[in-house]
Amino acid sequence: MKVKSRKMPVGHHEHCDKCYNVHCQVPVQSSVSCMVIKCRKNCGAILHMCKQEEHQLLCPNETVPCLNVIYGCPLTMLRHRLAKHLEVCPASVVCCSQEWNRWPVSETDLTFYKNVSENPQTEVNLDVAMALRDQALLFQSIKMKNIFPELVVSDPALQEISTGVNSLAEEATCSLVNGEFTETGCTRMEEKELNQEERDALARSRDVDCIQNYSSWEKIFKKEMDGCKQTVKNLSKEEGNRKEKEEQGSSNCQGGTRDSNMSQETAAAAAAAPRMDGATGFAPWQDGVLERLSREVNIAEYNMYLVHNGAMLINFGQLAACTPRDKDFVYGNLEPIEVKSVRTFNVPISYRAKRCHLKDPARKAKTAHQSVDTSDLKESLEDLPKCDEVSTTLLCSLEKELKGHSISESVGIDGHYVDIGTQTYNFASAPFKADATLADVIADKPHSLYVHIEAESVTRRHNKTSSAFSCMCGHFFRRDEYRSHFRNVHCDIQASLSGWFQQRCPLAYLGCTFTQTRFHPAGHQATIKYCQSVSAFVLQPEVPSALCEGPQRNGVHNLDPLSSLPMEILQHIAGYLDSFTLSQLSQVSHLMREVCAILLLERGMVSLKWEKKTYSHGGSSWRSSHTYFSSASVFLQVWEFSPLFSSVDRWGFSNNPSMSDHLKTCSFYQREVHTEPVALPCLGEVR
Numbered sequence: 001m002k003v004k005s006r007k008m009p010v011g012h013h014e015h016c017d018k019c020y021n022v023h024c025q026v027p028v029q030s031s032v033s034c035m036v037i038k039c040r041k042n043c044g045a046i047l048h049m050c051k052q053e054e055h056q057l058l059c060p061n062e063t064v065p066c067l068n069v070i071y072g073c074p075l076t077m078l079r080h081r082l083a084k085h086l087e088v089c090p091a092s093v094v095c096c097s098q099e100w101n102r103w104p105v106s107e108t109d110l111t112f113y114k115n116v117s118e119n120p121q122t123e124v125n126l127d128v129a130m131a132l133r134d135q136a137l138l139f140q141s142i143k144m145k146n147i148f149p150e151l152v153v154s155d156p157a158l159q160e161i162s163t164g165v166n167s168l169a170e171e172a173t174c175s176l177v178n179g180e181f182t183e184t185g186c187t188r189m190e191e192k193e194l195n196q197e198e199r200d201a202l203a204r205s206r207d208v209d210c211i212q213n214y215s216s217w218e219k220i221f222k223k224e225m226d227g228c229k230q231t232v233k234n235l236s237k238e239e240g241n242r243k244e245k246e247e248q249g250s251s252n253c254q255g256g257t258r259d260s261n262m263s264q265e266t267a268a269a270a271a272a273a274p275r276m277d278g279a280t281g282f283a284p285w286q287d288g289v290l291e292r293l294s295r296e297v298n299i300a301e302y303n304m305y306l307v308h309n310g311a312m313l314i315n316f317g318q319l320a321a322c323t324p325r326d327k328d329f330v331y332g333n334l335e336p337i338e339v340k341s342v343r344t345f346n347v348p349i350s351y352r353a354k355r356c357h358l359k360d361p362a363r364k365a366k367t368a369h370q371s372v373d374t375s376d377l378k379e380s381l382e383d384l385p386k387c388d389e390v391s392t393t394l395l396c397s398l399e400k401e402l403k404g405h406s407i408s409e410s411v412g413i414d415g416h417y418v419d420i421g422t423q424t425y426n427f428a429s430a431p432f433k434a435d436a437t438l439a440d441v442i443a444d445k446p447h448s449l450y451v452h453i454e455a456e457s458v459t460r461r462h463n464k465t466s467s468a469f470s471c472m473c474g475h476f477f478r479r480d481e482y483r484s485h486f487r488n489v490h491c492d493i494q495a496s497l498s499g500w501f502q503q504r505c506p507l508a509y510l511g512c513t514f515t516q517t518r519f520h521p522a523g524h525q526a527t528i529k530y531c532q533s534v535s536a537f538v539l540q541p542e543v544p545s546a547l548c549e550g551p552q553r554n555g556v557h558n559l560d561p562l563s564s565l566p567m568e569i570l571q572h573i574a575g576y577l578d579s580f581t582l583s584q585l586s587q588v589s590h591l592m593r594e595v596c597a598i599l600l601l602e603r604g605m606v607s608l609k610w611e612k613k614t615y616s617h618g619g620s621s622w623r624s625s626h627t628y629f630s631s632a633s634v635f636l637q638v639w640e641f642s643p644l645f646s647s648v649d650r651w652g653f654s655n656n657p658s659m660s661d662h663l664k665t666c667s668f669y670q671r672e673v674h675t676e677p678v679a680l681p682c683l684g685e686v687r
Contacts, residue, residue, distance in 0.1 A: 016048040072606035101468040129530035139439035284312040484647040522652035539645035583641035
């Protein structure tokens with residue numbers, strides 16, 4: 001047995017391909033082997049010279065780009081440093097997925113939330129600031145068309161598109177060559193039959209509907225025609241073999257009988273032979289295809305053929321689009337059949353009807369089914385009170401998310417009675433736009449707080465079946481910054497806002513909005529604030545007023561003494577700042593922006609810029625934005641600093657006065673002083 005040798009790639013040798021010996025002594029030959037060398041990058045590898053290019057893909061000392069180069073990281077390094085670099089890679093971005101729940105404000109707590117909404121003080125009231133941030137995101141996510149579709153204004157453009165689509169569908173369904181429109185809008189085929197020549201001319205005509213699909217139909221049914229011809233040949237062959245066996249069995253018959261058998265065989269063969277005039281086969285355009293199918297196939301296959309090829313049978317005139325009136329089914333002499341009512345439902349023994357249902361039906365007052373509407377109140381629609389958009393929308397949104405249906409829905413009480421509920425809403429801002437959100441509806445109204453300031457953190461394993469809204473952090477950080485963010489923000493601050501990290505007045509339920517922060521970073525004079533521009537907690541140091549004024553020059557305060565320093569010193573000072581401070585410093589001046597840009601590779605993060613692409617058919621998708629630079633497509637990248645403040649390892653108590661000092665001056669603390677003596681119950685009995 002001769003084995004064909006494997007062809008070696010150009011530059012490789014048959015011996016070197018299998019050799020792993022460091023001390024290889026095979027003589028160097030141009031077609032068999034090459035010399036053994038050491039790696040030029042001094043990684044310690046010894047290999048044949050022809051494997052040097054392949055070794056560059058594995059060499060730990062080879063200079064390669066970062067693994068996140070497609071996401072924007074521009075750094076190159078040695079291969080063995082890739083793993084260590086991923087910890088501080090600017091393109092290794094993490095999204096915080098911490099979640100918590102918030103409940104809507106009930107009607108019993110309106111006093112406190114009304115006072116807080118009038119003077120929120122979001123920088124000091126950390127819980128109020130977080131609640132307003134979550135409420136804004138919640139209102140932007142609620143679409144009014146999903147909650148109240150009957151109160152949404154229909155878009156005229158969409159109506160035109162839908163009307164055009166419906167008209168095209170009607171034309172595609174009812175457009176026939178020889179037809180007429182009846183009162184019901186359906187097209188009825190005429191009774192005129194077309195011969196083969198007229199069908200061929202119709203097939204060659206360009207005025208027929210769906211002519212662009214004729215070539216595909218021809219390809220599909222050409223295979224079926226060939227299969228039908230082959231089937232006819234096989235049937236004729238089997239028929240000939242059967243006739244030959246019959247002739248051999250009846251060889252002792254008379255010659256006249258043999259002649260008659262031969263004539264019958266010839267006639268049968270002629271009948272079974274395929275005709276070329278289109279009278280055989282099962283293609284929709286062939287004459288008599290339905291008659292042949294009814295004779296040769298069963299009823300199931302016949303019905304399946306009509307289902308798949310019904311449209312083409314109508315277009316080629318083999319099948320009428322609508323049943324003519326003279327062929328409609330007419331009832332003949334039918335005998336009446338006695339109808340018997342069978343009650344299969346038995347009331348369970350454990351069923352206990354309500355007391356109101358156990359009354360004597362003979363003494364029951366006459367009742368009538370009547371719909372109740374607001375018109376029965378004899379009040380005009382303008383005089384009726386308007387529904388609050390926010391409260392009603394939040395209630396309907398929770399009800400729909402929790403139970404999967406609207407608030408007013410027909411609900412079965414038991415096996416006999418059903419409560420039918422109808423409810424309408426009257427909003428002052430209705431009707432709404434098609435793409436309107438709850439935030440757009442209340443944009444012109446004064447802002448109020450509609451969710452609780454207390455939040456409860458949950459995990460993904462928690463079954464959130466209560467009527468609450470879920471919120472998520474959603475901030476982006478570098479991989480080496482995420483640990484500090486989660487520990488300081490979510491574990492230290494947010495988890496203990498209610499009563500521990502931040503303390504409120506005990507009379508808050510009466511409407512008092514006083515609050516104070518009890519902790520600050522140990523060893524540093526700084527306080528925790530909430531920044532509305534980045535929607536995150538930040539660390540604000542307490543700077544003496546003398547430093548804020550700046551040094552004096554010629555009797556004038558210099559408010560920007562840092563700009564006169566050299567670039568190297570400014571860069572060294574900026575290296576001690578956290579990410580949030582760098583992002584704010586970059587917005588001060590062009591010089592400071594250049595200083596912060598130098599630290600982007602070391603302290604910043606990069607991500608691709610995404611844009612939403614909407615297609616003509618209404619679908620949409622997200623793709624990364626790109627631009628053309630030097631006739632090449634380049635993805636747009638966004639460099640920025642994360643909203644992370646300096647890491648806090650320990651917290652200390654702030655030097656704040658006790659809450660009892662506030663209660664002495666709290667306007668909601670009303671004491672009742674009794675100066676007159678009050679008789680005790682026991683003293684009355686003694687007297």
